[in-house]
Amino acid sequence: MTNKLYDTSLSLLTDLYQVTMAYGYWKAGMTDDRQPSSDSTRSGAAEKEAVFNLYFRKNPFSGGFTVSGGLTNVIGYINNFGFSRKDLRYLRSLTGSDGQPLFEEGFLTYLANLKLSCDIDAIPEGTVVFPNEPLLRVRGPILQCQLLETPLLNLVNFESLITTKAARLRLVAGTDTLLEFGLRRAQGADGGMTASRAAYIGGFDATSNVLAGKLYDIPVRGTHAHSWVMSFDTEQEAFDTYAEMMPNNVTLLVDTYDTLEGVKHAIQTGHKLRQKGYALSGIRLDSGDLAYLSIEARKLLDAAGFTDTAIVASNDLDEIIINSLKQQGAKITVWGVGTKLVTAYDQPALGGVYKLAAVRQANHADPDSDPAENHTAVRWDYKMKLSEQAIKISTPGIQQVRRFRDERGFLADMIFDEERSADDLNEATTTMIDPLDFTKRRRFEADQPFEDLLVPVFRGGEQVYDCPDIHATRARVQEQLAGLHPGVKRFVNPHTYPVGLEKSLHELKTELILKLREGGRE
């Protein structure tokens, strides 16, 4: 299922520099000659094939894990990729510093006929992931990889962020009910839609967002607003009318005027509902001291025989506040979370990046030969971005992530290069090296159970992955969290889950750093 808001071509939803770089590659003759109508006037330089990895450097919210999101929307985006005539007309109108067109007509023709032919591998949505692991790996003509950078980052960054936030809230809520109420404060219409979807996947039970319910098959829930109460002469009349109109859906908001008086009015309405064979489902608190008020409200409800009536709470909640309320013995079993969830208030962006990891001349000499053979015919030129800070140095390679586990859960993740590491992975023992301290090593025997996390999603631009539905992805998140040691899941100073580089990839990286630092790039 795709995010239906994106079921249109959004190929210009990218940074201009992706288009100018694409133009540069095209004009320098480094594009895929096999595209239909490619321009014959270009110079004879060979097409460049590239590999980019999309990853982040730090778990959000000072936490110990991240939950991957966005893949469903990435697939929708790629399947709808293509430049419309209007898109090209707009690009034609752009000019450079001399007032001349920025792009030659031949390039626009090239874009008009462009069909994506990339291979994309990805970690399935709803997987726990860690810094430096490639969530997506894109391999193909460098021009295509580049055009995709911005939209892939946009989609993966935001959905992973909200899925992670929701998973954290599920960890503190235990078996309580979690409702997402954030649409009014979300960052735009689609900010709200995407957040509703990601919240459900991360472990929420329902949303107030009706359109998200409709488009994504998420349960919807809702009560009423203060304005309902205010629009009647008395709170009692407001409650009674609501219950009379919708007896099978009665959760009453009790804090419009005075919360505990409101609870008493709700109880009166509850008695009337009972006489008609219905139940008072819940009351909702939206202000004040939620610990105190919920305890007092529970006493009133229980004393009146409404032991099954749930207490719902909302009002700028997040995982820290819910945790604190539970420690204070608050009698709340349904939590409505809005702003702090849908905007990821304490860290509203995940800093995912998309880095070039290898490049080579494409080899299409014999179109009838086995493509797999072609792939290995030309050696990769491994690439990395240097930085003064070790954490900002990218890792080269056609990366895959191997997750080792035992019967209790996940042990460690090892990033390896699909070509360079192949021989070492066949040895009796595999060595994994900490990327920030090469003296920290772990060894895994050949019989250690593992799973390789990235799976093929596109091959030659065609989708080869059967995307699980939203409910399966939601279940996956909880299975994944169960595989994590509790120390990794705690909020304060979480244990760092071990992620390292396979030894031969580590050696490749070290070699490249030394070469670049010694001026090998001059």
Added chain:
Amino acid sequence: MTNKLYDTSLSLLTDLYQVTMAYGYWKAGMTDDRQPSSDSTRSGAAEKEAVFNLYFRKNPFSGGFTVSGGLTNVIGYINNFGFSRKDLRYLRSLTGSDGQPLFEEGFLTYLANLKLSCDIDAIPEGTVVFPNEPLLRVRGPILQCQLLETPLLNLVNFESLITTKAARLRLVAGTDTLLEFGLRRAQGADGGMTASRAAYIGGFDATSNVLAGKLYDIPVRGTHAHSWVMSFDTEQEAFDTYAEMMPNNVTLLVDTYDTLEGVKHAIQTGHKLRQKGYALSGIRLDSGDLAYLSIEARKLLDAAGFTDTAIVASNDLDEIIINSLKQQGAKITVWGVGTKLVTAYDQPALGGVYKLAAVRQANHADPDSDPAENHTAVRWDYKMKLSEQAIKISTPGIQQVRRFRDERGFLADMIFDEERSADDLNEATTTMIDPLDFTKRRRFEADQPFEDLLVPVFRGGEQVYDCPDIHATRARVQEQLAGLHPGVKRFVNPHTYPVGLEKSLHELKTELILKLREGGRE
């Protein structure tokens, strides 16, 4: 111009409780009988007409002002309002706690035929506004007002937030160039689109987001990424190739390997460009100590005769960092701002609310009589939400905002009730009272120049407002900021711009609070 991503009906983009409340009003017979195909089985209660005000309680970013945004998208939303057959099919599928349908068929028929007939008044986009001022005022059948709450809040909250952030950045940037680079970290596709638009209105010069450029007529700008440099054997080859391919658009990113070495390579490319009659437009720094590096880069460029080559900087910039860099004498004249702007990182949500302020039985006794007369025929029942915190108590009334000014700028804003305050506004002196301290008063003489900020946008559901284009709105922001005292615009402990209630509205509010606190609602 509308935000084209919304040019489809998004009528279910609302909270479920808006729909259940609408159902409650319909079922209780409090809906507009004049709608086509209204259901005849409903009880005989009279239709309720309501007034809601949309406002926020606190300026974002600990600042002294806010810039209003979102009205263009609100207009697009309302003009496209309407429930599709698929929407109704979805609502029909919802069930209550007893497994029975949540909504009767007659209500769905009512929604299918519903045409908005509200009056909406709003403060034009790009106006400086302050806490408690109604940015939008919606008046009409309470069912309709309620359905609109969530989408109006979503659109106004987010766009006002980003417009305000951009305006703050413009204040520190002075005459420097500001570029918005945030798409990859924005909260979803539309989060990026809306932010690009709001950033331009708030004072940015251009965006990297090509689709925003196309749809909103915003200038687009871009350079190249580290990956361009990395995909060549040497940085010099990468720069030379870029300049050769696009000589009229050359800004080179110099920090892929070693920043100052990168500047020297850019200078070499600049010499080659000159020989061909082109110029090196700029170099870009994206990491490291931007103050130090820009000063050193400037020296190198100037020594080589490239005094016109601009230094562009990016890397997690915001108004505080730019201010600091300028104080350190950084030689940067073009600022690329991304994540911190488009997510409003330090406060990612504006807490706008939508509160019922008055209600009355609608009077449609004589459809041939003058509607203006009908409007005054039945007295309003003024409404407010109580709270223990004075700042959270809403203000009743059919509110309008009068902004007094003199030749130097804005003096104060006074909120008044269009009906209650009418007589007092005709007196020789008008009194305005501080809502948090009734002993603080200001008096304005009848000849004091003023402007009433809310303008009619919809009448009877029909648009009556000619929405200015994006460039006019952008110009308005700067005119508005010029009207503010510098103390209100400073970032640290800004002066509080005076906003008060007109005396008779203050008295109405006080009277209502006392009545509610004394249990008048029981």
